[in-house]
Amino acid sequence: MISNKTIWLIIFSGLIIISGVFWWNIDRLNQGQDVIWNKNLKTEEKVVVKTELEIKEKRPLRFMFFGDVMLDRNVANVLEKKNMEELLAGLSSKDDYFKKSDIISANLEGAVTNEGKHYAPVNLYDFAFPVERLTGLEQRGFNYFTLANNHFLDQGERGVKESRENLAKENFYFSGAPDAKIDDFSRIDVKIEDKKVALIGLSMVYNHFSREKAIALLSQTKNEVDLIIVNIHWGNEYEHLFNRYQQEVGHYLIEEGADIIIGHHPHVVQGMEIYQGKPIFYSLGNFIFDQYFSIPTQTGLALYLEIDEEELIFKFFPFSSKQSAPTFKEDKIEIENFLNDFISWSEIDQEYSTMLKSGVLEVKR
Ligand SMILES: [Zn+2]
Numbered sequence: 001m002i003s004n005k006t007i008w009l010i011i012f013s014g015l016i017i018i019s020g021v022f023w024w025n026i027d028r029l030n031q032g033q034d035v036i037w038n039k040n041l042k043t044e045e046k047v048v049v050k051t052e053l054e055i056k057e058k059r060p061l062r063f064m065f066f067g068d069v070m071l072d073r074n075v076a077n078v079l080e081k082k083n084m085e086e087l088l089a090g091l092s093s094k095d096d097y098f099k100k101s102d103i104i105s106a107n108l109e110g111a112v113t114n115e116g117k118h119y120a121p122v123n124l125y126d127f128a129f130p131v132e133r134l135t136g137l138e139q140r141g142f143n144y145f146t147l148a149n150n151h152f153l154d155q156g157e158r159g160v161k162e163s164r165e166n167l168a169k170e171n172f173y174f175s176g177a178p179d180a181k182i183d184d185f186s187r188i189d190v191k192i193e194d195k196k197v198a199l200i201g202l203s204m205v206y207n208h209f210s211r212e213k214a215i216a217l218l219s220q221t222k223n224e225v226d227l228i229i230v231n232i233h234w235g236n237e238y239e240h241l242f243n244r245y246q247q248e249v250g251h252y253l254i255e256e257g258a259d260i261i262i263g264h265h266p267h268v269v270q271g272m273e274i275y276q277g278k279p280i281f282y283s284l285g286n287f288i289f290d291q292y293f294s295i296p297t298q299t300g301l302a303l304y305l306e307i308d309e310e311e312l313i314f315k316f317f318p319f320s321s322k323q324s325a326p327t328f329k330e331d332k333i334e335i336e337n338f339l340n341d342f343i344s345w346s347e348i349d350q351e352y353s354t355m356l357k358s359g360v361l362e363v364k365r
Helices: 004-029 073-081 089-100 131-140 156-169 211-222 244-255 332-345 350-356
Strands: 033-036 047-050 061-069 103-108 144-146 173-175 187-192 195-203 227-233 260-264 269-275 278-284 286-288 299-307 311-322 325-328 360-364
Touching: 061 089, 061 227, 061 260, 061 278, 089 299, 089 311, 089 325, 103 195, 103 227, 131 156, 144 195, 156 173, 173 187, 173 195, 195 211, 211 227, 211 244, 227 244, 244 260, 244 269, 244 278, 269 299, 269 332, 278 299, 278 360, 286 299, 311 332, 332 350, 350 360
Parallel strands: 061 103, 061 286, 103 144, 144 173, 195 227, 227 260, 260 278
Antiparallel strands: 033 047, 061 299, 187 195, 269 278, 299 311, 311 325, 311 360
């Protein structure tokens, strides 16, 4: 016969075991952080980045893509008079899209140094800014930056290292090595729901990266993830038409496994192409910049993307900027004109052109 005391002892021990298991799992669930990219770094230089987004329900993945963001020079002056929230007030008409996106991305043109310091040697165009300047973007939902561009190295290797540390500290996702380089930092994987998405950053402004390395990177990545998004910095400045070299590179990246290519650097919007069923947006133009000398340098394109097993649905949100402050175009005629221009810069067939005129593009997977 078991005494009451023994029964209580069994129940009590059971409870302790159950709660132990529960806490152990909670602890595991909280480990949404991963140490990666430590292959070539010393232990104390490990960059810790968040790699998992928690999403409860099953639904399409949602993204927003923007072009170049430069927060130094005249933009820094503008930001002394108004904060980032005020600077981005013209984006509020698309608040719902910002809120529901899993990843909101842009190209960060410059180094994110400690206190925004500039280090020698000083270049003619020399960009650096403190991570605090990104807070307003973070509040808008921006969570990924591609760093692969011609200004990432403006503050030397020290700037590169500090940029990664500062962005990691603020829990941003980021990828990309300096211009023409491909290394372990060129790719970051983000888990969204049950899907793994690779965000790759590449740059070929002053020099071209090794085609062999790019192919190796993509062929390895495609075996490990569900979706590959390549952000690439390329093309001729101030030209709406993409060049044959961009096209050649875009094509082989897709042949090797890229699902979507998002381009920037020309400072103006360039057209698009759908190659083997995969879209290449050659340039989204400036997002936040200080090139006030023309309308094209103050016109940009934001892309909203919903993606599920069957299709990719893009929504086109063109915007105009004034003193670095972007405002989404709302006027029907203005949007129509922009989309017609965009189509004329693109190489797409009739079916897609017709669809694009409505500002929505559906691409079957
Ligand atoms: Zn650039």
